[in-house]
Amino acid sequence: MAFARDTLPPPWQKGGAVPFSHDMVFSLATVVDLINTSPETGGPDDLADLEALNAFVRRRQVSGVAALTPHDLSAVRELRGSFHAVFTASGRDEAVSRLNTLLGRTRITPNLTGHDGFPLHVHYFAPGASLAEHLAADCGVALAHVLVEGEWERLRTCAAPDCDNVFVDESRNRSRVYCDSRTCGNRIHVAAYRARRKA
Template identity: 75%
Template sequence: MPFSHDMVYSLTTAVDLLNTSPAAGGDEGLTSVEDLRTFVGRRVISDVENLDDRDLVEVRELRDEFYEVFTAPDRETAVSLLNTLLGRTRITPSLAEHDGFSLHIHYFAPGASLAEHLAADCGVALAHVLVEDERDRLRTCAAPDCAHVFVDESRNRSRVYCDSRTCGNRMHVAAYRARRRA
């Protein structure tokens, strides 16, 4: 994949956020401020202080907007949706080195809320995907009972399952059993 480590990290953060949504085929993954704190800790999101119910609501709304961008039916729709989202975001690029990560770029403005922080960093990463004409790497799991999203980082763009150990393995076992019955 032609993206730098920090772009891949931001895309992975976006995917992790999107897969907390009921739209991704499961239960609500952000039911409380504590769930939001866990997400922030898991993704090592810096410069995030006190989180409250307002942050939870804003992040859920942002998550829904990112899901629309990620699953947009065409490039033009994805670009329009992402431009709208980024247009509301204060973006202030700055170089940072923290938490064991090498030098990288943060795009969020100082003092930004968690939602604005995610909108800037993850939004810019998604913008790079669109600019590099790599939108086809933004995928939804091919397993019939899963709607999780993922970024296909494979060289030949062949990944079809969100996780090869769960959905992939389950689908391969089902296909094997079907062949054995035939």
């Protein structure tokens, strides 16, 4: 997976140290993007066909992926559901159990690499991995770091009543409640303002 190097470190820094690397932050953004393609989050299925899956691969800059097949589409859609189950777990222990199940089915082979003009970083997927294995390894390890850091409550579902998108709350005080403040957040605030005006 090629990682975006302009990603800012998350603002929940502890004692001046950033708990997650840029690679982990990018992988977390990738798993959120993957989950939010699902109709389970309230929208259409944005991975309905191979064209959509290829668009996802380009958007998330996933490197080293061979030509995708219907099997890849099926496997990635199944993985998407497994990741969604981690985000919607009722508590930390359930999230750990679900993630352990996912990681237990995943070949993980850490490998330092630099490619496509990106600095040295770590890939966790095994050589020759399929797209689903690639995403399961890199995104699964990123989620594991969130849980190890005691930050599982940052795995959230949007509080807007008509949106079930997931997100990682990067606010310092864990106060973020909407997947996107410019869309869901703004829409809810406008509705509340209009309701107050009518009262």
